[in-house]
Amino acid sequence: MNNLKILPISDNEKSILQKRIEKYRGYCGIQINIKSFEKEKYIITVEQVNIINGFILTKSQLVERTKEFLKEYNLQLSIRPITYKAKFDFIDVVWIQNKMNEYHLKPSDMTNQLGINKSTISLILSGKQNFSKAMKSAFYYYFLVFELNKTFRYL
Amino acid sequence: MIQIIRKLQSENKYGFTLNLESMEIVKKGISVAYEKTQNSFTDEDINKVIIHATKNDNTIGGWLSDNGKYYFDSVKIFKDNEMENAIKFGKDNNQIAIFDITNLKEIKL
16 A cells, blocks of 8 residues: 655645556556655655566666656655566466467477477376476466567567 | 456456457557546446447456555557557546556656
């Protein structure tokens, strides 16, 4: 929850800022939090809480957006960015097969493009081999490339 | 349709933008809300938002407020190279901000 009451702005401005923060989180997946006032600076956290379109922001991009967001108030800011915390627990064989269908991929595509040998791919797709967090991560970002291609390159 | 919207709400904790024609999540462009459907959060409101959207740009946006309510807007999506038009449309609709979904930026009006 935002600590807007510490800001030296009017109640009307706080109300508008609150709504901007909520809508920015909803439409763009970025959460700005006014935390506290320490050593003459307002402590702000900014976190990418949702991946809307595959655009994963760096810490510096989060800081840049927060400065722009709050610039009209002319505050001394200490901005603490938190990059998106990827979770891969949901990735399983069914998810991989759905993605393969969605992007018309064959096991041989993945063998070449992911650099995983054919027998390992077969074992994974048949459910006979569990896969590690690192491998789930590889699958996640592999399919993300295809999603970005679909969204931005009209393929 | 309301059930579908509510399901999307539960799957997208903080918010989403949906094209009602394709039933796909909007992933690019500049989102500008219509003034007419502001402050919509009940099922009855959602119905009004859907009706407005189907008569206009077939797109709705949803977002979670810190008061726990999930609000819905009928929105218009402008292309990335239509920023001037998007800003004008936002001002005409008394919006405080519009949202560049492609670049994940807020444009304060």
